Amino acid sequence: MARIVDLSKTIEYKKEDPWFMRIKVKHKPHHKAFMLIRYFLKLPTKLFPKDFVGWADDAIKKMGVHSSTHIDAPWHYSPTVAGQPAKTIDQVPLDWCYGDGVVIDMSHKPDFEEITVDDLKADLQKNSVTLTSGNIVLIRTDRDKLKGADFVDKGTGMSKEATEWLIDQGIKVMGIDQWGWDLPLRYLVREAKRTNNPDLFWQAHLVGKDKEYCHMEQLTNLSALPAKGFKVAVFPLKIKGASASPARVVAIFDE
Structure with a gap:
């Protein structure tokens, strides 16, 4: 029997x-659907099944x-990867x-400090984990516990070099439990204005121009997982031509 841990x-x-993160879902109760069903089917109430209240x-x-927990496609980062579509x-x-x-536990990293290759290697060595091609790597920061604007404005972030290193180990899919894969955007805006440096933005995302990969953002509950010993499933919706998709990401333990 498998045990499943929800990471979504x-x-x-x-x-x-924040306004740009808000999701709106309209819930339609049974009785309203019943009226529509009657209208479209032109069927009197007496001919519906007994106790039927609608869908x-x-x-x-x-x-x-x-929005929410999602996986980015290579198309999100650039229209081409190494010159190919x-x-x-x-x-x-x-x-x-x-x-x-x-x-990979990076929960000790302070806000606005990048995650480096050495950081990744140190945690893998501590837990006696060797990456193999096809692994799905989850970066734990514990920033999923933040609420409101803090969730967007605080956090660590993957460096360009750390992202490249994971891809070079054969990792096609990786993810993080904070708002974005890179350092927080508003922090980068402040730093760009302070230093007059346009190269600060989305350095990890832009690795996707040269190396093919996908990353997940806004994962949750990574603190409930061990360093290894489980499967990850992260199937996106099949949205034609889309740059990303919401996903129900789960960890599966074979017990």
């Missing part, structure tokens, strides 16, 4: 979220593909999306 956020409206229905009114989310091979999971 709930898709829901949260007033405390519940729901509509997602506002939700971007980068980049994959959209519907073109990402499903065998990339299921594999042995590895958690």
